[in-house]
Amino acid sequence: MIPALADLLDTARVVALPLATRFRGVDVREALLIEGPNGWAEFSPFVEYPDAEASTWLAAAIDFGWSAQPEARRKTVQVNATVPAVAAARVDAVLARFPGCRTAKVKVAESGQVLAEDVARVRAVREAMGPEGRIRVDANGAWNVDEAEHAIHALAPFDLEYAEQPCGSVAELAELRRRVKYMGIPIAADESVRKAADPLAVARAGAADLVVIKAQPLGGIRRALDIVAEAGLPAVVSSALDTAVGLAQGAMLAASLPDLEHDCGLGTGALFTDDVAELIPVDGAVPAHRVVPDPARLDRLAASEDRRDWWLDRLSRCHAVLSENGVRATRPER
Incomplete structure (x- = not known):
C-alpha cells in the first residue's frame, strides 16, 4: 500500500x-x-x-x-570522513569538517585525473590521520581489472582498510579479488549491490569481502537488512549525499544491523554548507534517530x-x- x-x-x-x-x-x-x-x-x-x-x-x-521501522540496537553510529577528489593540499581542510572521525573514505579514479593524484591525496590523508587512522578508497567502478590491480599496489603502502567498488562488474570484482587477495586488502561492493538487478549476485560469486548498503537505493531499511542477512557478509552503511533527513534514515539502518564492524559513510552532511537540519559528526559519530527539518x-x-x-x-x-x-x-x- x-x-x-x-x-x-x-x-x-x-x-x-x-x-x-x-x-x-x-x-x-x-x-x-x-x-x-x-x-x-x-x-x-x-x-x-x-x-x-x-x-x-x-x-x-x-x-x-x-x-x-525496525528496532534499533545502538543509539549512535560511528562515521567516516569523506574526502572528495581534491588536490592533496586541500585534504587538511576537508578533514577538519569531520571532527573526531577515525576513518576516512577517499575518492579515487576521478574522471580527468591520474593515479599520481590519487596517491598524493591518499598520502596526505595518511599523514593527517597518522598511523592509527583507517583509510578506505572508493573508485565507483571506474577501473578495469588491470588498472585496479595497479592502483591497489600503488596505494597499498598507505595501509588501506578496503577498496570500494574498484571495478564495475561482478566478474571483474571477482577476478580482482583473486589477484590481490595475497595483499590482504579487502574488496567492498557498492554499485554491484545497490544498482544491480540481483543485489546478492556479488556475494554468491565470491566477488567481495563486504557490502556497502544504502537505504534509499535499496528500497528502505527492511529491504537493506534482508540483503545483508542473505549476503552473509559484513556491511557498511553509506549515504547517497543525502540531506539530514536521508542521513537519519541511514543512521537508523546502521543502528538496526546485528553487527556493525566498520564506521559508516553517514557523515556527509559535513560536506554541505547548509542543510535542512543538523546531523553532522560529533566526536566521530551521528545519532540514530529521525530529524525534523527546520x-x-x-x-x-x-x-x-x-x-x-x-x-x-x-x-x-x-x-x-x-x-x-x-x-x-x-x-x-x-
Whole structure:
C-alpha cells in the first residue's frame, strides 16, 4: 500500500543544498522531502537515474515516512570522513569538517585525473590521520581489472582498510579479488549491490569481502537488512549525499544491523554548507534517530520554481511506476 499521490504532493518540499566542495560532479544537491504519519522522509535519486530506478528510492521514502521501522540496537553510529577528489593540499581542510572521525573514505579514479593524484591525496590523508587512522578508497567502478590491480599496489603502502567498488562488474570484482587477495586488502561492493538487478549476485560469486548498503537505493531499511542477512557478509552503511533527513534514515539502518564492524559513510552532511537540519559528526559519530527539518531552513534552501516543478513531475512519474507494479495507493489517516 502506498499513499495517494495527492498526499505526497501535499507536503512535498524541494530543496537545493550547497556543497563546500564539488562532489560527484555537482556543487548543489537537490532533494525532495515529504512528511508522512511517522515523520519526514527523503526522495533524492540522482537526476540522471531513470524512473524505474528512481521509483525504488520513492518506495524507500514511503516506507520511512509511513511505516514503523525496525528496532534499533545502538543509539549512535560511528562515521567516516569523506574526502572528495581534491588536490592533496586541500585534504587538511576537508578533514577538519569531520571532527573526531577515525576513518576516512577517499575518492579515487576521478574522471580527468591520474593515479599520481590519487596517491598524493591518499598520502596526505595518511599523514593527517597518522598511523592509527583507517583509510578506505572508493573508485565507483571506474577501473578495469588491470588498472585496479595497479592502483591497489600503488596505494597499498598507505595501509588501506578496503577498496570500494574498484571495478564495475561482478566478474571483474571477482577476478580482482583473486589477484590481490595475497595483499590482504579487502574488496567492498557498492554499485554491484545497490544498482544491480540481483543485489546478492556479488556475494554468491565470491566477488567481495563486504557490502556497502544504502537505504534509499535499496528500497528502505527492511529491504537493506534482508540483503545483508542473505549476503552473509559484513556491511557498511553509506549515504547517497543525502540531506539530514536521508542521513537519519541511514543512521537508523546502521543502528538496526546485528553487527556493525566498520564506521559508516553517514557523515556527509559535513560536506554541505547548509542543510535542512543538523546531523553532522560529533566526536566521530551521528545519532540514530529521525530529524525534523527546520521550517526556516526549508524556506532558505528552497529550490527554484522550475526545479521544484521538475521534481514534482518526477515524483508523479515514479508514483505511477510503483502503482503499475501492483502497489495500491491509499489515503492513510493522519
